[in-house]
Every structure is written in C-alpha cells, then in structure tokens.
Amino acid sequence: MHIVIAPDSFKGTLSSSQIIEIISAEGRRHFPEAKVTGVPIADGGEGTLQAVLATRSGKLRRIAVSNPLFEKTEASYGIFEDSAGETSALIEMAEASGLTLLSPARRNALKTTSYGTGELIADALKRGARSITAAIGGSATNDGGMGAMTALGFRFLDNHDRIVTPVGENLIRVVRIDTSGILPELREKISVTVMCDVRNPFTGPDGATYVYGPQKGASDEALARLEEGMLHFADVIKRDLGKEIKEIPGAGAAGGLGGAFCAFLDGKLKSGIRTMLDLVRFDSIIENADLIITGEGRADGQSAQGKVLWGIGTCAGEKEIPVIAVVGGMLPEARKLYDCGITAIVPALNCAMPLADVLNHSEELLHDAAERTFLLLKAGMTFVS
Numbered sequence: 001m002h003i004v005i006a007p008d009s010f011k012g013t014l015s016s017s018q019i020i021e022i023i024s025a026e027g028r029r030h031f032p033e034a035k036v037t038g039v040p041i042a043d044g045g046e047g048t049l050q051a052v053l054a055t056r057s058g059k060l061r062r063i064a065v066s067n068p069l070f071e072k073t074e075a076s077y078g079i080f081e082d083s084a085g086e087t088s089a090l091i092e093m094a095e096a097s098g099l100t101l102l103s104p105a106r107r108n109a110l111k112t113t114s115y116g117t118g119e120l121i122a123d124a125l126k127r128g129a130r131s132i133t134a135a136i137g138g139s140a141t142n143d144g145g146m147g148a149m150t151a152l153g154f155r156f157l158d159n160h161d162r163i164v165t166p167v168g169e170n171l172i173r174v175v176r177i178d179t180s181g182i183l184p185e186l187r188e189k190i191s192v193t194v195m196c197d198v199r200n201p202f203t204g205p206d207g208a209t210y211v212y213g214p215q216k217g218a219s220d221e222a223l224a225r226l227e228e229g230m231l232h233f234a235d236v237i238k239r240d241l242g243k244e245i246k247e248i249p250g251a252g253a254a255g256g257l258g259g260a261f262c263a264f265l266d267g268k269l270k271s272g273i274r275t276m277l278d279l280v281r282f283d284s285i286i287e288n289a290d291l292i293i294t295g296e297g298r299a300d301g302q303s304a305q306g307k308v309l310w311g312i313g314t315c316a317g318e319k320e321i322p323v324i325a326v327v328g329g330m331l332p333e334a335r336k337l338y339d340c341g342i343t344a345i346v347p348a349l350n351c352a353m354p355l356a357d358v359l360n361h362s363e364e365l366l367h368d369a370a371e372r373t374f375l376l377l378k379a380g381m382t383f384v385s
Contacts (some may be wrong), residue, residue, distance in 0.1 A: 001033070001291070002034070002035045002037070002290050003027055003031070003036050003290065003291045003293065004036075004285060004292045004293070005019075005020050005036065005037070005038045005039070005292075005293045006022060006040075006282070006292060006293070006312055007011040007020065007023075007041060007293070007308075007326070008043065008295065008296040008297075008308040009042070009047055010297040010362065011272070011297050012318060012359065013297070013359055014205035015047070016040035017038075017040055017049055018231040018363075019040075019326075019366065020039075020362060021085070022366045022367055023293055023326065023366070023370045023373075025370075025372055026367060026370035026371050027293075027372075028238045028294070030312075030374035030377075030378060031328075031374065036185070036241045037285060038137060039054075039055055039062075039190065039282065039285055041273075041277075041294070042276060042308075043061050043137065043197055043272035043276060043308050044136065044195030044276070045094060046094040046098060048097065048135040048195065049077065049092040049135070052090055052276070052280060052297040053277070053347045055281075056279065056280060057080075058079060058090075058274065059078070059079045060076050060078060061076060061078070061127075062074050062247040063075065063076075063120070065096045065115075065116035065119040065145040066096070066113065066119065066124045067096065067097070067101050068097050068098075068102055068112035068116070069102065069112060069113075073096070073101070073317075076092075076095055077091045077120045077123070077124060078090040080379045086130070086131065087129045087131075088130075088132070088133065089124035089129035089131070089132050090129075090133045090135070090279070091124065091133070091205070093117045093134065093138065093139055093257070094135075094136070095120070096117045096119065096381070097112075097115075097117045097140055097141055097162070098140055099139065100140055102140055103142065107140060107216055108217045108218075108222075109141070109142035109168050109209075109213050109216040109222060109255070110139075110142075110167065110218065110222050110225065110275045111140045111167050111168070112143065113141060113147035113165075113166050113167050114141045114143055114148040114249065114254070114255070115148065115150060115166055116145035116147075116215065117257070118150060118151025118152050121148065121151070121152060122151055122183060124354070125190070127259050130185075130190045131191045131193075131224040132134065132189070132190065132192045132193070133192075133194075133195065133279065134193070134194050134195065134261065134267070135225065136194060136195065136253055136257055139254040139256040139257065140216055140218075141254065141257070142212070142213050142256065142306055143166055143167055143231045143255060143256070144170040144208075144228050144229070144255065144256035145254075145255075145259065146164075146166040146171065146174070146236075146260070147168075147263070148243070151179045151266075152183055152186060153183045153322075154177060154179060154181075155180075155181055155185070156174045156176075156177060156304045157174070157179070157220075158173045158174065159173075159176055164168055166249075166373075168226050168229065168355040169225060171226070171229025171233040172225070172228055172229040172232050172233075174233055174236050176233070177237070177240040181262060184277075186198050186265070190202075190265070192260075192266065192267035192268065192330075193275060194253070194258055194270065195270065195275045195276065196253045196270065196271075197271060197306050197307065198250060198251035198252070198253050198258075199250055199270040200249075200251075200253065201246060201249065201251055201252050201305070202234055202245050202246045202247070202248065202251035203230045204246050204247075206252075206255040207252045208251075208253070208254075208255050209223055209255075210227065212255065213233040216255070224299060226228050233256075234259070238317075243262065244306055245260075245262055248262060250267070253269070253346075273307065273308050273312075276311070277312075277315055282315060284366050285331075286316065286319065286321060287319075289316075289321050290321070291318050291321070291322055291323075291377075292316060292321055293324050293326060294308065294312040294313075294323060294324075294325050294342075295309075296308050296325075296327055297327070297329070298326040298329045298331070299330045299332070299337060299345055299347075300334050301331070303334060304334075304336035304339070304340050309325050309327075309337055310337070310340045313340040313341030313385050316341050324343060324345075324346060325344070325345045326370060327346070327347055328347070328348050328358075329349050338380045344351040344371050346372060348369040349363040349365065350363075350365065350368055350369070372383055
C-alpha cells in the first residue's frame with residue numbers, strides 16, 4: 001500500500017510538515033508495511049516557498065529588502081534549474097510584504113508598499129531567472145502593485161515630474177508612467193505566473209480595497225481614499241500602457257499587485273493550488289498511490305472553490321485515487337467537497353471545547369483523528385476481504 005499525505009497547514013496551529021509527521025506516525029503504526037510519502041502543500045500564501053523546496057531541489061536565496069514600511073529586513077525566494085539549464089524563481093510575497101511582518105498596531109494600507117516583493121523579483125532576474133512564479137497571498141499592501149513595479153525600474157511621476165513614493169495614499173498623485181528605466185532583463189522574454197485564488201477585480205465594491213483593505217489597517221475614510229487612488233491608477237495604466245485592468249478577475253489580489261503583474265509584466269493569473277501541484281510535480285508523486293490523505297484547518301463551502309482540498313480531490317479524481325481529508329473542523333457546506341474528488345472528511349475536533357483548548361491540544365487531536373482514520377480503513381479492508 002502506498003499512502004501519499006499532502007496537507008495544507010492548519011493556520012495558527014500546525015504546519016504542513018507537522019501534520020505529515022503526525023499522520024505518518026499513525027499510518028505506520030497501523031499499516032507498518034505501507035509506503036508513506038509526505039508532500040507539504042500550500043496554495044499561494046504564506047508557506048508556499050518552503051512547501052515547494054521540501055519537494056523539489058532548489059536553492060533558497062536570502063537577501064536584504066524593504067518590508068511593507070520601507071524598513072530593512074531580510075527575505076527569501078527560491079531559485080530552480082531544470083535539466084535544460086533554464087533558471088526559474090519562486091517568489092513568496094509574504095516574505096517581503098506580508099501582513100504578518102507588521103503588528104496589528106502598525107498596519108496601515110495608506111502607508112505600506114510592495115517594494116520589497118519587487119526587490120526579490122529584481123534579484124531573481126539579475127541571477128538569470130526568466131520564468132517567475134509569484135505567490136501573492138497574505139499581503140499587507142494596497143498600493144496597486146506600484147511598489148513592486150518601482151523596484152523593477154518603472155517610474156511613477158506626479159504633475160511636477162517628481163517620482164512618487166510607491167504607497168497606497170500616493171496612487172492618486174500618479175499622472176505619468178515612465179518605462180525608460182526598467183531593468184534590462186525585462187526587455188528580454190520572461191514569463192510571469194501569478195498564484196491567485198481570489199476573483200476580486202482591481203476596483204469596485206468587490207475589489208482589492210473594500211474587501212481586503214480593512215484587515216490591512218484601513219479605516220472607512222482611508223478606504224475611500226485608497227479606492228479613489230486605485231481607480232485613478234487604473235486609468236493612468238490604461239492610457240500609458242494600453243491595459244485595462246479594472247475588471248480582470250483576480251486583479252485585486254494582494255492590494256492590486258495581481259493587476260499590476262498583468263499590466264506591466266504580461267503576467268498570467270492562475271489557480272494557486274493548481275500551480276502548486278504543478279510545481280511539486282504532484283501527478284508523478286501520486287502515480288502509484290493507493291490512498292491520498294490531505295487536510296486543512298477548516299473544511300467549508302469555500303474549500304470546494306479552488307482551495308487545497310478541491311485541488312487535491314480533482315487531481316486524484318482524474319486517476320481514481322480515493323482521498324480522505326483530515327481537517328481541524330467541518331461546516332455543513334463542506335459536503336460540496338464530495339463532488340470534487342474527496343471521498344471522506346474526518347474532523348479532528350472530537351468534542352465541544354473552547355477555542356483555546358483546541359489550539360493548545362491540536363497535536364493530540366490530530367493524532368486521534370489520524371488514528372480513527374486508519375482504524376476505519378482497517379475495518380473497511382476487513383469487510384471487503
């Protein structure tokens with residue numbers, strides 16, 4: 001028997017690697033002859049870089065960059081080389097421009113920048129990467145991607161031809177985009193894939209600002225200022241670059257960085273989990289698998305809409321491999337996953353308890369859920385035989 005364990009993290013409690021370790025231990029205890037393969041999974045947010053490097057050979061490069069408030073920090077990205085000698089890079093936005101880099105009191109979408117993410121991309125380009133994959137979940141920014149593009153040599157000028165500091169509150173001041181000083185590497189043929197699971201447009205009531213701005217420290221007054229700036233910035237992009245980005249599904253991801261990638265770098269927005277599965281070569285990993293065990297912190301209706309469980313289930317369904325999702329908790333709408341290749345869902349929560357107790361006992365709860373899963377498998381195998 002070959003069991004592949006491929007979970008997302010249980011955010012705030014257990015990492016993908018910890019989950020793999022716990023479920024693997026229970027699997028080997030109940031099925032000692034089984035081959036167990038662990039594959040950490042992420043869908044474009046925090047942890048994507050480490051998940052890919054755990055499966056694929058590549059180098060982690062760490063450099064000095066600007067954090068969301070222009071303070072110097074260090075951030076990492078991955079460099080990979082294929083058999084043909086082609087170099088690619090995986091950029092995780094959360095490393096340089098992530099919300100978790102700032103305490104709640106310091107989050108301010110008017111003042112934050114994606115500049116550090118651009119610095120990571122610039123370094124990768126200078127090191128020969130011509131294929132860039134950007135995981136843009138977990139951002140602290142609402143600057144329309146102006147910060148990242150500034151780091152790549154694009155200049156955003158005001159009505160006095162002065163360079164605008166690339167933060168959210170200054171989007172409204174941009175009157176011209178100057179492309180004459182872009183990095184030489186950008187004049188070569190490059191490809192940019194953006195891991196993006198949200199469908200929010202660049203502007204509007206469902207756009208970057210109004211949906212995600214509040215969690216990035218924007219007050220009602222700030223939201224109005226930011227939205228005005230985003231609308232204006234999109235108009236300048238359309239005039240100077242000939243790209244209409246306001247209504248592109250996913251352009252509002254990461255405070256508008258999704259749209260900036262489309263407009264400035266001809267980036268392609270793709271499903272985060274699908275891209276992740278391609279990066280780790282998941283099809284090859286599960287080629288001879290008899291069972292896949294996946295999981296995430298909470299299974300709900302959203303899980304069936306392009307999230308990790310959906311991605312694993314649909315991929316496995318194409319090969320007719322059963323999939324069990326071991327999850328922290330489960331809401332009734334999670335039943336939609338049964339139409340997406342998930343065979344069964346096993347919640348780790350085994351009784352009513354305060355959230356603090358759940359967090360403090362996450363490891364033993366997962367051990368219990370994994371044990372129940374393998375005991376049920378044993379019972380099923382006995383019944384079939």
